[in-house]
Amino acid sequence: MFSVVAEEVTKVFREGREDVSVLKGASLTIAPGEIVSLEGPSGSGKTTFLSILGCLLSPTGGRVSIAGETLEAKRPAQLQSIRKRHIGFVFQQFNLFPALNALENVEYALNLKGVRGKQAHTEALALVERVGLADRARFLPRDLSGGQKQRVAIARALAAEPSVLLADEPTANLDINVAETILDLFVELAHRDRRALLIVTHDPKVRRVVDRTVRIEGGRIAA
Amino acid sequence: MVDLGLKTLLHDKLRFAITTMGVAFAVTLVLVQIGLFVGLLDNSTITIRKIDADLWITSKNSPNLDFVHQFPESNVYRVRSLPGVERADNLILSFMQVALPTGAEETTIVYAMKDFEPWGIPWHLRGGQLDDLRRGNFVMFDESAEKRFGAFQVGDYREVNGRRLRIVGVTSEAKSFTTTPIAFMAYEKAQEIQPDLLSGKTSYIVVKLAPGADRELVRREIAQRLPYNDVYTSAEWAERSRDYWIENTGIGFNAFLTVFLGCLVGVVVVAQTLYASTMEHIKEFGTVKAIGGSNLDIYRMLAKQASIAAGFGFVLGYLPAQLLKPVVAQADLKLIIEPGFTILVALGTLGLCLCSALIAFRKVAGIDPALVFRS
Secondary structure, three states: OOOEEEEEEEEEEEOEEEEEEEEEEEEEEEOOOOEEEEEEOOOOOOHHHHHOOOOOOOOOEEEEEOEEEEEOOOOOHHHHHHHHHHHEEEEOOOOOOOOOOOOHHHHHHHOOOOOOHHHHHHHHHHHHHHHOOOOOOOHHHOOHHHHHEEEEEEEEOOOOOOOEEEEEEOOOOOOOOHHHHHHHHHHHHHHHOOOOOEEEEOHHHHHHOOEEEEEEEEEEEOO | OOOHHHHHHHHOOOHHHHHHHHHHHHOOOOOHHHHHHHHHHHHHHHHHHHHHOEEEEEEEOOOOOOOOOOEEOOOOOOOHHOOOOEEEEEEEEEEEEOOOOOEEEEEEEEEEEEOHHHHHOOOOOOOOOOHHHHOOOOOEEEEHHHHHHHOOOOOOOOOOOEEEEEEEEEEEEOOOOOOOOOEEHHHHHHHHHOHHHOOOOEEEEEEOOOOOHHHHHHHHHHHHHOOOOOEEEEHHHHHHHHHHHHHOOHHHHHHHHHHHHHHHHHHHHHHHHHHHHHHHHHHHHHHHHHOOOOOHHHHHHHHHHHHHHHHHHHHHHHHHHHHHHHHHHHHOOOOOOHHHHHHHHHHHHHHHHHHHHHHHHHHEEEEEEEEOOOO
């Protein structure tokens, strides 16, 4: 069974009086433990595709299935539920909460996923340790380097053990050495825990660690 | 559980301070303005509430306590003869002129009775005996008169309507809505000083009912016997007097306007800062959604922030209002902040802050989820 299945996915946005078709039948499957990179020029539909696979948007047409659950476009609550249980996001800008320290950023994500109290604290601590930031657990994001922030973001994405990780340009704001370390961490997380990983990127370094690269152009997966 | 709303609120201390100060300002404004308003209205009826009467008989259609028409004093006999009436006495209220040592003249409202003692006024007496009033050309002034009359003390003399009277006592807390000072003198003395207006006349008859008497029955009987007068209970007469000032002087509208403006200031400040904060943190809210949160999680967070701003703002607004009491008292005004009103303002503050958060709610509901991917 695939962790991610997207078949002939279309997405049409209404802009003023016009319908704009961003995805025109994009298809993709990702197996558990597989690392796939998604590349494409600006405006090709990468972010929209990522948003649909991440259950942030519902598709206009086609079929999307995450961890065996098929998205039903008319049930927004189902999107949130799948996102909560099966998806972890890593963003280019890290998107950490500036008022929360590293540990709290992770613990808050666990809280949102229904893990509370001491258990959430213990799990958050374990995740922070896992990404190698135990000594920075009480630091606010402003006191962390770019690489450390991304590690916190990864730890947060791992909250409640999602089966799918979606990363949007995770190395774009990092220097070369840090980017390599982060990519190694991704490989470990995907292969060891059999977690599907989709990385949207322009960074050629990413190709070193992925199992497969797909390209999106004009709203369709090209290869 | 990690409290993102609280932490975010406290993270930006300056914004939090501005929000709470805005709420505090609105709370102080409302409490002080309404407190002064209530204080003024309290003055307008304090003598009605202090006089131990069950019923007040007034001339027909008298609008309030101070603006009276006289009527025959002999009416009191018809009232005294009624079953259920324990005591009924005439009470004169009349404006008189006081000549000051400076040569200027000021107005005073004279309360005159044959015997004040059974009616419980004046209720605070500093020096002198009430009985002294009946023994000669004597008068008592309330201490609040010093502001207009200049300093005076027991033993001093003042001319009232051209009659030289000796001050035999000083009272306190007896005030009128118009701040015209109140004086007390013997019933006959008032008639003697102002014969054209008061000879054979009274302004009110105050009635004390016998224990167990049916107030409504006695009231109907009085109304039947005195068809050219009105009969009110003390509470009704106080309310009528209060309503007159509220409705005819613009003070009610002024108070309403102040409360409205205070609330508006509070709402605008809280709404503006919450909205600005929401816009500033919009990506964070998008992230909350992306990592598994729902709109409800974000609404709760915003509602909590609004509630905290309301709580801090209320406390910070309430304290200065209380601290202003002695300052206001020095200006011879009363600032009355009753517990019920305080609770109402606290709840109103919370309600308005939550309403202010609605704009932020709307913004959050319409967040484009893809914004989390934007740099």
